[in-house]
Amino acid sequence: MGRVTHLLDPAVQHWLDIVGIFVFAISGALLAVRKNFDVFGMAVLAEVTGLGGGLFRDVVIGAVPPAAFTDAGYFHAPLIATVLVFFLHPHVERINKAINVFDAAGLGLFCVAGTVKAHEYGLGLFASAVLGLATAAGGGVLRDVLANEVPSLLRWDRDLYAVPAIAGATVTALLLGAGALNAVTMLSAATLAFVVRLLALRFGWRAPRAWHRRSTVEDPEPGA
Amino acid sequence: MGRVTHLLDPAVQHWLDIVGIFVFAISGALLAVRKNFDVFGMAVLAEVTGLGGGLFRDVVIGAVPPAAFTDAGYFHAPLIATVLVFFLHPHVERINKAINVFDAAGLGLFCVAGTVKAHEYGLGLFASAVLGLATAAGGGVLRDVLANEVPSLLRWDRDLYAVPAIAGATVTALLLGAGALNAVTMLSAATLAFVVRLLALRFGWRAPRAWHRRSTVEDPEPGA
């Protein structure tokens, strides 16, 4: 969602943003179907998932009104995702693995774009990377909170999601600090996050939990 | 909550805002009682329900500090609602149908006032209508999230709530675009949302869910 006008061709960046928003929105609409929401609930959850992370970033850095409300394309992409899921839900579910690949691409694009935009608004490198992570992961957290579920991001029994975004945002911040950010290195950072996320999905990578937890049971549905 | 100074007499608009906040706050305080919260939990939920939608809109359009923090009346109305529900809870529950009517009135007033205020702050017609919807429905969503419930707005088994607000906000945006917004047309748009909501309540109108959902069971408590 961050418009990074100077580094990529603006039109290219805009379409990358739209694609990222669209794929995130698909995950929101699918969760809405699983929760038995109606079509308006699907649209709200799709919008929140697609735009929530960027909206949070823009409010925090003072970029108001946020891009989500000034670019109609950003708002319409989740509506198209809602229509698709509404009519083709079983087919969309069936290609869930393909969606995970697109979601990983969105994660990569957003953690880089979020970091760059925060830096453009004057935040330090470290804070910019944090906001890059928030841009990439925020929409999914809001999606889960609205659906009254424990956010996937926090759960131990889900494959790594924060780590790829942290990797991409950190590399972007380092490149910004070194003055070496350009279209090529930026896409490399996004690709890094993308690949790490795919590897985490492929091999079921998980993060450790606190040492010496008292419960010895390996509960099958932790955090639920 | 939006102050629409030029179209209605400011004092009239102010009192309409207060009434809307107050009625929304009643629904927050009532939910707090059902959730067994204490009196402070009631007050927090009443404030959030009454002011949350307008607060979200104001932060997004950059109208800070938000009206909720600059007009003491806006803040006190939910406290009065809390006191009423605290002492007269069974009586308030008994007039639940009457409250639904007032809530529908609040919905109508807020979707119009929210659209107009967003437009005054420079947003496009489409984005303004979206923020009108957010102003009208946002407080209820925050109320349900804080109470750890699935938001009514999203649930299939609740009567239409988004549609009346969308209708009112869309008509308001069209009137703004046509330069035809005045006190009469504005109240007409609010009345449209109000009436559609009452009809949805009266006839149990609901929105469709996604086609071809796998589950064939008509679960009595979906989304819960």
Place this chain on the structure above:
Amino acid sequence: MGRVTHLLDPAVQHWLDIVGIFVFAISGALLAVRKNFDVFGMAVLAEVTGLGGGLFRDVVIGAVPPAAFTDAGYFHAPLIATVLVFFLHPHVERINKAINVFDAAGLGLFCVAGTVKAHEYGLGLFASAVLGLATAAGGGVLRDVLANEVPSLLRWDRDLYAVPAIAGATVTALLLGAGALNAVTMLSAATLAFVVRLLALRFGWRAPRAWHRRSTVEDPEPGA
């Protein structure tokens, strides 16, 4: 988190802020362990608990980018809390009573600092006190929402939390109004909130619930 530069030595105030953030973050990390989150979930919950209240206040008063993103110390304190809880979890749980004392200290510091910062940004005394309460209690509410629990703040079966913060924020606002706020009176207000909270914990003070509730059962786990 509010920097109250003129009243206390800035370095002293800064360290008080860090301590408050750190102690709040401990409570977030501990809840994450109880919810079986992984180490990144712990870090997210620690950050949200430590910084959420101040972040909300700063966005509302227009102090963007918020202090949470401009002072690296504010961001690192919750990470240190996460590492501590990660490795020493059972020991940290064991000193839970000590943590409650620190949390009460954080409550006292934040309700005062939040009130003062809001007033510095031009809000009225009443609104400033409300934001002082939001600064002190907001992080805990966000923590519980992200963990998919009913916020402690709202629950009847938890010892008073809002009242001490309201007391501290109100006294601070009155002192501001009387032009009598200085380092001594400010710390007195914080101490008042601190002591009231400790007394509430010690004697199990609770707030009343609505009169004439229908249920006659004294349910052991209300609101859960």
